[in-house]
Amino acid sequence: MRLDGIPGFALTCAAPAKINLALHVIGQRADGHHLLESLVTFADCGDRIGLAAADADRFTVSGRFSGGLPLSAEGKDGNLVLRARDLLRRELASRSIAAGPVHLHLEKNLPVASGIGGGSADAAATLSGLLLLWGASIEPPTLDAIALELGADVPMCLDGGPLLAKGIGEEISPLPDLPSFAIVLVNPLVAVSTPVIFRTLVNKTDPPLILPLGIATAADWLSAMADMRNDLEVPARRLAPVIDDVSGALSAAGATLVRMSGSGATCFGLFESDERAQQAADRISASQPEWYVCAARTTGEGG
Numbered sequence: 001m002r003l004d005g006i007p008g009f010a011l012t013c014a015a016p017a018k019i020n021l022a023l024h025v026i027g028q029r030a031d032g033h034h035l036l037e038s039l040v041t042f043a044d045c046g047d048r049i050g051l052a053a054a055d056a057d058r059f060t061v062s063g064r065f066s067g068g069l070p071l072s073a074e075g076k077d078g079n080l081v082l083r084a085r086d087l088l089r090r091e092l093a094s095r096s097i098a099a100g101p102v103h104l105h106l107e108k109n110l111p112v113a114s115g116i117g118g119g120s121a122d123a124a125a126t127l128s129g130l131l132l133l134w135g136a137s138i139e140p141p142t143l144d145a146i147a148l149e150l151g152a153d154v155p156m157c158l159d160g161g162p163l164l165a166k167g168i169g170e171e172i173s174p175l176p177d178l179p180s181f182a183i184v185l186v187n188p189l190v191a192v193s194t195p196v197i198f199r200t201l202v203n204k205t206d207p208p209l210i211l212p213l214g215i216a217t218a219a220d221w222l223s224a225m226a227d228m229r230n231d232l233e234v235p236a237r238r239l240a241p242v243i244d245d246v247s248g249a250l251s252a253a254g255a256t257l258v259r260m261s262g263s264g265a266t267c268f269g270l271f272e273s274d275e276r277a278q279q280a281a282d283r284i285s286a287s288q289p290e291w292y293v294c295a296a297r298t299t300g301e302g303g
């Protein structure tokens with residue numbers, strides 16, 4: 001996704017929040033990674049990445065959640081924006097394609113380690129943005145492999161539309177018919193570590209998702225989603241009991257469906273209209289002014 005935006009940058013790319021509308025863990029690979037089936041969409045709130053050619057590489061950050069982010073590219077714990085830049089540059093260098101110095105700016109609007117894929121979305125937006133800035137292109141399978149090396153969620157964030165994800169998250173089937181929903185995201189600002197949640201998961205062989213067949217209405221999708229789950233909710237709620245308060249607040253505010261996204265602690269509520277969603281967000285913010293609360297619309301049909 002591309003948009004005009006951060007002053008002083010040739011390009012600004014949106015890094016939208018990823019929402020796991022449902023996530024079933026159906027098995028585990030020999031290397032420990034879990035096999036999933038996840039219904040995924042994206043919300044029109046998120047981080048933004050500014051990109052501009054520069055005399056030397058530079059990285060700057062701003063935004064409500066920029067404090068405490070890693071600022072270097074080094075190691076597995078490096079910032080995903082810089083890791084994405086370096087992996088892409090290495091690939092382009094192997095093909096003798098110029099990938100000059102860049103100033104990258106991360107406007108961090110999404111809470112960190114919150115189950116809505118902020119770092120993954122940043123990495124995906126950086127990959128797409130740099131290809132545009134450098135005027136380069138690489139074939140989709142190679143780009144997907146680079147994305148997967150950065151994280152299981154990065155290929156889906158590169159796709160950016162409603163989809164079904166299988167495997168460890170990298171087998172993606174677009175779902176262009178999934179409707180757009182009015183949504184409220186709520187995070188209590190308690191970071192939850194994805195590896196810890198997967199490690200403490202007990203039931204790893206749940207049944208796959210059952211999607212509505214044929215031409216489905218929004219009501220069909222809502223009814224199918226009501227029968228789905230997020231299997232990571234049980235371990236996440238044990239680790240961060242405040243998730244009960246978050247989902248309780250969304251239910252009390254009138255959501256038609258409430259669930260946790262990813263490995264938590266962000267929960268989402270789906271609402272009948274944008275107005276209802278905004279009212280719910282205002283109500284939750286008023287009672288919990290410290291929490292991250294965002295009323296948004298998901299990508300999809302009719303959005």
Ligand SMILES: C[C@](O)(CO)[C@H](O)COP(=O)(O)OP(=O)(O)OC[C@H]1O[C@@H](n2ccc(N)nc2=O)[C@H](O)[C@@H]1O
Binds near residue numbers: 038
């Ligand atoms: C929970 C989800 O957000 C759902 O979309 C993803 O499965 C996690 O995606 P992610 O944050 O990009 O995860 P990664 O950074 O690749 O993996 C972090 C750690 O989570 C565990 N992990 C991740 C994905 C997966 N399918 N099975 C796992 O067991 C592994 O221990 C891994 O080392």
Ligand SMILES: Nc1ncnc2c1ncn2[C@@H]1O[C@H](COP(=O)(O)OP(=O)(O)OP(=O)(O)O)[C@@H](O)[C@H]1O
Binds near residue numbers: 070
């Ligand atoms: N650009 C970035 N934004 C956020 N976190 C980053 C970034 N780069 C590296 N990280 C590190 O990645 C870890 C996970 O952060 P992230 O916000 O992507 O998690 P998440 O929202 O739980 O993602 P997911 O839903 O993919 O599991 C954090 O420990 C953080 O320090």
